Amino acid sequence: MNIYEEDILDHYENPSNYGTLEHPDISYEEDNPLCGDQIRIDLQVEDGIITDLRFCGHGCTISLAAASMLTEEIKGKPLEEVKQLNKDDILDMLGIPLGPVRLKCGLLALKVLKAGAYGLKGWPGEEDEEAK
Amino acid sequence: MIGQRHYPNQVRIPMYPQPMNNPLNPLDIEAIRNDFSILKEENDLPLIYLDSAATSQTPDCVIEAMDAYYRTYNSNIHRGIYRISEEATAKHEEARQRIGRFINARRPSQIIFTRNTTESINLVAYSWGSANLREGDEILVTVMEHHSNLLPWQLLSQRTGAKLRFIEITDEGVLQLDDLERLLTERTKIVAMTHVSNVLGTINPVQELIAAAHAVGAKVLIDGAQSVPHFDVDVQELDCDFLAFSGHKMCGPTGIGVLYGKSDLLEEMPPFLGGGSMIRSVQRESSTYADVPAKFEAGTPAISEAIGLAAAVDYLNKVGLEAIFVHEQELLEYAHQKLNEIEDITIYGPKPRQKTGAITFNLEGIHPHDLAGVLDTVGVAVRAGHHCAQPLMQKYGVIATVRASFYLYNKLDEIDTLHEGLLKAQRMLTRRRR
Numbered sequence: 001m002n003i004y005e006e007d008i009l010d011h012y013e014n015p016s017n018y019g020t021l022e023h024p025d026i027s028y029e030e031d032n033p034l035c036g037d038q039i040r041i042d043l044q045v046e047d048g049i050i051t052d053l054r055f056c057g058h059g060c061t062i063s064l065a066a067a068s069m070l071t072e073e074i075k076g077k078p079l080e081e082v083k084q085l086n087k088d089d090i091l092d093m094l095g096i097p098l099g100p101v102r103l104k105c106g107l108l109a110l111k112v113l114k115a116g117a118y119g120l121k122g123w124p125g126e127e128d129e130e131a132k
Numbered sequence: 133m134i135g136q137r138h139y140p141n142q143v144r145i146p147m148y149p150q151p152m153n154n155p156l157n158p159l160d161i162e163a164i165r166n167d168f169s170i171l172k173e174e175n176d177l178p179l180i181y182l183d184s185a186a187t188s189q190t191p192d193c194v195i196e197a198m199d200a201y202y203r204t205y206n207s208n209i210h211r212g213i214y215r216i217s218e219e220a221t222a223k224h225e226e227a228r229q230r231i232g233r234f235i236n237a238r239r240p241s242q243i244i245f246t247r248n249t250t251e252s253i254n255l256v257a258y259s260w261g262s263a264n265l266r267e268g269d270e271i272l273v274t275v276m277e278h279h280s281n282l283l284p285w286q287l288l289s290q291r292t293g294a295k296l297r298f299i300e301i302t303d304e305g306v307l308q309l310d311d312l313e314r315l316l317t318e319r320t321k322i323v324a325m326t327h328v329s330n331v332l333g334t335i336n337p338v339q340e341l342i343a344a345a346h347a348v349g350a351k352v353l354i355d356g357a358q359s360v361p362h363f364d365v366d367v368q369e370l371d372c373d374f375l376a377f378s379g380h381k382m383c384g385p386t387g388i389g390v391l392y393g394k395s396d397l398l399e400e401m402p403p404f405l406g407g408g409s410m411i412r413s414v415q416r417e418s419s420t421y422a423d424v425p426a427k428f429e430a431g432t433p434a435i436s437e438a439i440g441l442a443a444a445v446d447y448l449n450k451v452g453l454e455a456i457f458v459h460e461q462e463l464l465e466y467a468h469q470k471l472n473e474i475e476d477i478t479i480y481g482p483k484p485r486q487k488t489g490a491i492t493f494n495l496e497g498i499h500p501h502d503l504a505g506v507l508d509t510v511g512v513a514v515r516a517g518h519h520c521a522q523p524l525m526q527k528y529g530v531i532a533t534v535r536a537s538f539y540l541y542n543k544l545d546e547i548d549t550l551h552e553g554l555l556k557a558q559r560m561l562t563r564r565r566r
Contacts, residue, residue: 003505004505035518102505
């Protein structure tokens with residue numbers, strides 16, 4: 001399994017929901033201090049449902065492809081439901097295994113989403129490990 | 133007095149050695165590679181290891197020296213009154229002597245064992261720095277420092293109120309020394325600078341800067357992490373006050389580093405860490421301390437690692453630092469030539485012969501992590517990131533770069549594979565990106 005699968009490269013080259021919203025209900029931006037990747041996510045939320053969203057930023061194929069896939073996944077979903085998404089969901093979307101360094105690239109978008117939507121500041125997956 | 137000093141724009145770059153004056157037998161690379169088990173491993177992909185500036189590979193002789201300690205005389209040193217402890221003590225102290233000779237220290241007590249370069253620099257910043265610096269004093273560093281030679285001084289500056297000042301670099305990645313007289317004054321108490329940039333490979337004219345610093349009464353700490361492994365560093369010739377380096381970048385193990393210091397300074401300095409081994413006598417409220425180097429070596433040291441580092445030093449001596457330096461120059465020349473053929477490449481830092489060991493670059497529109505990721509698919513190990521040198525990245529206006537670094541065991545055809553891997557990355561990642 002190659003981390004440069006065609007599907008990932010397609011998302012990287014032509015990301016879905018790329019850009020910003022003019023009047024987002026939630027907008028949040030963060031970077032990965034390990035490599036400087038930066039992602040911003042804008043959400044429009046009506047009656048608890050994510051009706052529209054955009055992301056933008058710069059980063060490697062993994063971080064941008066994961067952001068693109070995540071936005072496709074959550075559009076139209078209840079904001080509360082999105083709270084349940086975690087590390088394994090992202091790995092399922094990407095469809096490839098990631099080593100510990102690239103894992104942070106893959107999880108950056110979800111981290112930004114959770115921080116913006118619920119004020120959860122940790123890396124997805126790590127809070128679970130602490131609880132175990 | 134300051135006005136009389138003269139700093140030409142083009143400072144003489146110390147070349148160790150002058151290759152023309154030292155005709156050498158070229159390295160027998162295949163024989164050298166045979167000394168490293170990891171390079172002989174049979175895998176689907178060859179290991180093309182171009183990350184020696186992060187950590188070098190370890191020859192079997194070093195592994196065997198450490199193995200022998202654990203298998204035949206594993207014991208704590210200094211106070212064991214029995215055969216194997218005496219043997220371990222003797223080997224540990226003999227290691228100090230051999231490592232001291234490697235950098236031409238006057239006496240073995242000037243070699244303090246630490247964990248790594250970072251700990252060596254922290255030792256000086258805490259011990260010497262806290263005792264000698266106060267508000268109004270200045271610490272001079274360069275913008276090309278590794279974080280390990282910046283953060284200890286930032287912390288010292290915050291503790292004491294001393295001001296941190298920076299020598300800038302030119303776009304070519306060499307120190308900008310025209311305004312040195314403004315930066316290096318009677319207020320400067322210490323100059324902390326790297327001998328070789330871990331990112332750009334630039335060899336800094338440290339000998340000239342040490343003389344200039346001494347002329348205003350400042351002490352000088354040289355970060356030798358990237359120089360000591362690659363060419364002859366002679367502390368008496370340089371006249372540096374402190375030199376810090378790490379074992380694992382010079383064919384030795386991790387967990388062992390060295391701080392060299394001038395004896396009078398080390399003797400005056402207060403201890404850094406307190407604990408066993410560093411004392412003369414201990415009372416309830418206060419203690420007296422052991423002589424150097426023991427004063428700075430609290431607790432059980434990394435015994436096998438010190439013995440391993442001495443084996444590494446013997447190995448480098450056997451191969452010959454001059455031959456290693458010349459070989460690396462050949463690799464660098466070839467790497468510059470091959471990589472310059474690639475469209476949309478930016479290579480940072482000076483040309484070969486002004487640098488050693490490393491070539492740092494970016495390809496337009498491709499994230500360094502992706503470049504490193506694609507190179508990994510063809511077996512090439514490089515480093516991508518900020519290389520613990522964020523102020524230098526900021527100077528070049530980039531977040532990260534890719535660095536390929538070389539050592540005695542690298543071959544020219546490995547650079548061909550690097551080149552092919554970069555072309556592959558370009559084909560994969562710059563197709564339709566908007």
